[in-house]
Amino acid sequence: MNFLNTTDLDDLTLDRVLLAAEQLRSEPQQDWLAGKSVALIFLNPSMRTRTSMEVGVFQLGGHAVVLQPGKDAWGIEFEPSTVMHGEAEEHIAEVAAVLSRYVDVIGVRAFPKFVDWSVDRQDKVIKAFAQYSTVPVISLETITHPLQELALALTLRSQLGDPRGKQFLLTWTYHPKPLNTAVANSAITIASRLGMDVTLLCPNEDFLLDSRYLDIATTQCSQHGRSFEISHDIATAYSGKDFVYAKSWGALPWYGNWAKQQPQHHEYKHFIVDEEKMSKTNNARFSHCLPLRRNIKATDAVMDAPYCVAAEEAENRLHAQKAVLGMVTGALS
Ligand code: CP
Numbered sequence: 001m002n003f004l005n006t007t008d009l010d011d012l013t014l015d016r017v018l019l020a021a022e023q024l025r026s027e028p029q030q031d032w033l034a035g036k037s038v039a040l041i042f043l044n045p046s047m048r049t050r051t052s053m054e055v056g057v058f059q060l061g062g063h064a065v066v067l068q069p070g071k072d073a074w075g076i077e078f079e080p081s082t083v084m085h086g087e088a089e090e091h092i093a094e095v096a097a098v099l100s101r102y103v104d105v106i107g108v109r110a111f112p113k114f115v116d117w118s119v120d121r122q123d124k125v126i127k128a129f130a131q132y133s134t135v136p137v138i139s140l141e142t143i144t145h146p147l148q149e150l151a152l153a154l155t156l157r158s159q160l161g162d163p164r165g166k167q168f169l170l171t172w173t174y175h176p177k178p179l180n181t182a183v184a185n186s187a188i189t190i191a192s193r194l195g196m197d198v199t200l201l202c203p204n205e206d207f208l209l210d211s212r213y214l215d216i217a218t219t220q221c222s223q224h225g226r227s228f229e230i231s232h233d234i235a236t237a238y239s240g241k242d243f244v245y246a247k248s249w250g251a252l253p254w255y256g257n258w259a260k261q262q263p264q265h266h267e268y269k270h271f272i273v274d275e276e277k278m279s280k281t282n283n284a285r286f287s288h289c290l291p292l293r294r295n296i297k298a299t300d301a302v303m304d305a306p307y308c309v310a311a312e313e314a315e316n317r318l319h320a321q322k323a324v325l326g327m328v329t330g331a332l333s
Contacts, residue, residue, distance in 0.1 A: 002130050002137045003324050004123075006146045006190060007216065013327070014193070020323035020332050021154055021316070030322070032331035033062025036104040040066045040140065043125070044111040048290060049140050049147070052318040053107055060322055060331075065103065069095075078128045092125075096132030105328055106133050109140035111180055117255040121210060136328035144213075145182045148289050148313075149190040150320035155313040156194060156243060159285045164195035164224065166242040167282065171234075172202040173297040174269045178250020178258050183289045185213040187245050192220035192228060199229045201237035203268040206251040234271070238280040246273050246288050246297055273298040278307070287313045 006014060024030070038057045042050060050066060057064040067073040070087070076095050077088035084091065099106055108129050112120035123142050130137045139146050156163045168191040170184060188209070191198045198217055202208065208230065221228040231237040238244065254261030272295075278286060286302055288310045294300055302308060326332030 001328055003146065003328055004126055004130060004137065004139045005144055006149050006186075006193065016332070017150065017320070017323045017327055018153055018157065020326060021150065021319040022157075024319045024322050028059050028322075030059070030326070030331075031061045032322075032326045032329065033057055033060035033104070036062045036329065037102065038062055038064045038105045038107060038325070039099050039103040040064055040107045041129075042066065042068050042109045042140070043070075044109050044141075046109060046140070048314050048317055049109060052314075052321055053140070056318050056322040056325065060325060062104075062325075078125050092128045093132050096129055097134075100134040103135060105136050105138060105325060107138040107140045108142075110142050111182075112143055114178070114250070114258075115256045117210070117252050120255075121212070138324060138328060141180075141182055143180070143182050143185065144189070145186045145289065147317060147321055147324065148183055149186040150324070151313050151316035152187060152245070152287070152289075153190050153194060154316040154320060155285075155287060155309055156191070156196075158312070159309055160242055163191075165226070166196050167199070167240055168196040169199045169201060169237055169241040169244045169281075169284075171237065171244060171246050171271065171273065172207050172268075173246045173248045173271050173273060174265070175248035175293065175297060178254070178261065178265070179248050181209055181249040181252070184209055184247045184249050187247065188213060188217040188228070189220075191243075191245075192217040192224075192226070195224035195226055196243075197221070197226045197229075199231055199237050199241070201231045201234065201271075203271065204232055206253050206264070207249070208252070209249075210252065234277060235280060238277050241281040241284045244273065244278065244281060244284045244286045246286070246292075248297060269296075272296065273302050275299065275301050275305075278302060278305075283307070285309050290314055
């Protein structure tokens with residue numbers, strides 16, 4: 001089986017993966033991947049995902065091979081039936097077929113191209129890997145970040161106990177560049193799945209996420225009898241929250257047109273997470289997927305506060321990913 005989105009997992013499977021990850025915290029060494037290999041394809045930079053996947057595969061007794069197409073491996077063409085007179089030296093059909101003969105799992109990081117959201121929202125690169133591979137494919141972040149979702153879920157469970165009925169805030173934050181919406185899409189997806197009241201705080205309607213993810217959050221909150229709210233008011237949005245999650249992303253109406261969005265984007269530096277905003281919460285924990293620019297997205301005081309659990313969430317990536325590797329290879333029964 002592939003692992004491309006948490007929404008592909010039924011509730012029982014999601015819970016099984018989270019429980020396995022929690023057990024792996026205290027029993028990190030397993031032989032689930034003994035004699036097996038994992039290819040990790042990075043089309044974009046990474047620190048946490050790459051390190052935690054490599055270490056996780058090692059702790060499960062397997063071997064990881066990292067490939068960066070266009071850098072240390074041939075560039076890949078993803079368009080079907082195309083004349084390949086561009087930069088790419090080989091087609092995904094051959095790449096996936098050959099890797100499937102060498103390894104037992106393929107992980108892929110493929111960020112959007114930031115040109116046309118109507119194209120990027122189709123998530124074609126990871127779908128092409130899934131189409132042409134004969135071994136399981138794991139998303140290492142595309143237009144969602146499902147492994148980060150699992151790490152966030154583990155963090156919510158360890159910090160809040162049962163997250164059901166607790167108040168979750170996803171706040172947009174300023175960043176000098178327009179970033180991927182993946183983690184934001186994922187944050188509201190998993191918080192609503194866990195039965196939390198979810199608030200999305202962003203400067204104005206231009207910064208709303210794709211309706212696909214707003215609909216998922218709305219539906220899942222409703223299924224749990226909880227609420228999904230959108231707010232543009234900082235004080236109200238922080239008030240009484242149990243968990244504050246921050247992420248910056250580029251406004252979708254300006255997608256591919258950064259120069260036009262830039263002046264508006266820079267008006268919202270005050271969305272930075274600071275102690276004054278955190279003081280409005282219900283002694284909330286704060287987290288971020290990282291990397292994070294200090295004193296741009298969150299202040300030093302917030303990042304160094306005992307309530308900042310970003311490092312724990314990053315550690316949880318390791319446990320969650322090992323559980324996912326166990327799931328896709330059938331070792332986790
Ligand atoms: N959070 C996360 O995916 O970090 P990296 O980009 O460093 O992998």
